[in-house]
Amino acid sequence: MSLLDFSSDVFIAAFFLYSGSFMLFTIAIMGRKWSGRKPEEHTARWGRIAFIVSSLGLICHLAYFITRWAGSGHIPVSNMYEFMTFLSMMVMVAFTVIFSIYRKIILGVFAVPISIIIMAYAAVFPQEVQPLIPSLKSIYLNIHVTLAALGESFFAVGFAAGLMYLLRTVNFAGKEKNDRKQQRLVEFTLFSIIVIIGFLGSVFAFRGAGYETVFVRSNVTIDSPGQGDSTIEKVSYKMPPIVAPYHSEIESFQPFLGMKKPLFEAPSWMNGVNAGRKFNTVLWSLISGLLLYGILRLAARKPLGRAIHPVLDGIDENDLDEITYRAIAIGFPIFTLGALIFAMIWAQVAWGRFWGWDPKEVWALVTWLFYSAYLHLRLARGWQGRKSAWLAVLGFLVVMFTLVGVNLVIAGLHSYAGTD
Template sequence: MSLDSLSSSALLIAFFVYLVAFIIFVLAILGKKWSRDLSAETAARHVKKWGWAGYVIAAIGFVCQVVYFISRWIEAGHIPTSNLFEFLTFFGMMVILAFLVVYLIYRTPVFGIFAMPVGFIIIAYASVFPSEIQPLVPSLKSYWLNIHVTTAALGEAFFAVGFAAGLMYLIRMVNFQGTSKTDRRERRGVEFSLFTIVALVSFIVLIFAFNSAGYSAKFQIETTVKGEVTVEESNYVLPPIVSPSTSTLVQMDTFLGMKEPLFEAPAWMKGASAGRKLNTVIWSAIVGFLAYGLLRLIARKPLGAALSPLVQGVDPEDLDEISYRGIAIGYPIFTLGGLIFAMIWAQEAWGRFWGWDPKEVWALITWLFYAVLLHFRLSRGWVGKRSAWLAVIGFLVVMFTLIGVNLIIAGLHSYAGV
């Protein structure tokens, strides 16, 4: 078996093993609720037994992903974190690692229902991007690639754990039956967080569907710089609701009777990929709202209210502690990887420590946000809901830094884009 097939197979196996582990964690909690005739002691043994089964299977999946990581590293000749596919698969692996570490400390099976999906959804999202091994651009040919990216991803993985526990806390403590202004605002916040997750999963499914169908559309874009004309090509894998600015349609598969884009991207959105990025954002919103609406119809209640019974037996103080500990572990690691090591590498690669590149700015915003979170918690006593809200919002900032900046804003880190 070649290294390429070994790495691909190991990653695929890891993904499905993570799914099995997630299902077992679900059964550990739902089995207790379905068997209402069990004594409290018997139910506790059931949860503990199936919780450990889920943990062991998740650890096996992690080992499979380590096999993928090492085999791809050997094949590529460099650490496989140089593009979005590689980075997101590594980031997902670090999320699973952070979950395995935290679970050993708190041993809360219901935590697996919320933390495991964060890891395998990120891995699934990675498959949206090109997976071919690519040669490193000159600025990435440095040992700092190994140090900066791995430590930054590990720190962000513990932020993901803090996010999962924080979201669980909110679902546990928000009053979904209340009628006060505060109750309504909190419900909207929880629903927005769940909508974001649903939209991401739906977008992944959408990409897989159109890739399987072989959909494609191509545009040519002519740009003139100092009298020199250059022609770039922009390839779409989703039906082009919006075309690149000042482009020519070369080829487009029909979709629901649509034979040409509905409108053109604004003129200020420059670059061959600008229109495609805007098209991606529009499709994400469309499928997100459709999927969320369908789930609301099935549940006949807000998704937060539907999930609330799963966490009613969990001590909210434990969830608050898990969220805080995850962030407290991740913050110094991210400080090293996301800021200090990044600035040293930037000095070597570009001759300056700081250049206000969009990814640098958003990394700083992320660092400052979590600094504020820890400051308010330790000095102002912001625990419970306040801390949980900050943990959830903070991870949304992390995901925008990792993905949104690449898809929406051009910069020196755009080599990691699609």
């Protein structure tokens, strides 16, 4: 067995161990009411087992990282698959650090799934080892990307703790205007997470079924008066095409639930043959998310935030507030070093300038400014509790757009995601 094959095997093992630890953390919290033991004994016992299982998963994840590095000859953070697998590992490192400090078992129910979702998202991308492009052949790749990901992983734990704080403190039985507003915002946050899960479910379901529809489009470019060049562009859909690329024709169409052609065409302002496919993916994510959300609502027979709220009974809200702040306070200087300082040094070495207003650079700066504002408002203005929790939740949404949206949607010098 080659190192790369072994690397893939231990990565899968890490995924299942994390999934198992999540279920064990859930049993530790949910099962305390039905256990024959005292609730504290039940929670502590199953919490220890869950943490041991998550630690074993982290060991497997580290083994994946080391063996893939050895097998590929370069640190495995150079494309979206490698970076997302590394980020998910760093989230578990951050969780392990914070858990070791505070010993709050409920944190595993919210933080571990973030790593699991990121690992599943990584599997969407091509997994083959790819040679480094010239600008990535630098020691600064190791420093810049790893430190930035580690800082972002602590932001992820802060997000988990902040969301827990909101679920713990929002008055879901309240009828006042502010209470209803808070309920809707929490529910929308949970729905957004479910949309991501729905997207992943759709991708793997259609991929497992081998679904594919191909469109072609003629692209004409005019170089000078009377002269032009015509090329044929193809795009392959791995999900049933609700929306077709603008001005395209069907080369091959695989029917789905009676659908024999796309429902409509992408508007003209969606430039590029892949724009329609991305729009189609967004639509399927929303449809899948709505279906999954509807099923969960029917099962719970109440809004999800209200259903989850009792699980956090007895949890000290001040501890959750402290964990949120502490995680972000640890991650901020690490992120500053990795995403800004070493990034600018590398930019000077690779491109001859410290700053060039590339989209990824801009959004890294936006992320840094957001968390700078968080720390300023927390320390100087006394923004604690609910205000602090909402900032932690919104901040991580900015992080995810910087990681995903910029790489996949906005063209720039950092768009080397390794997508099909």
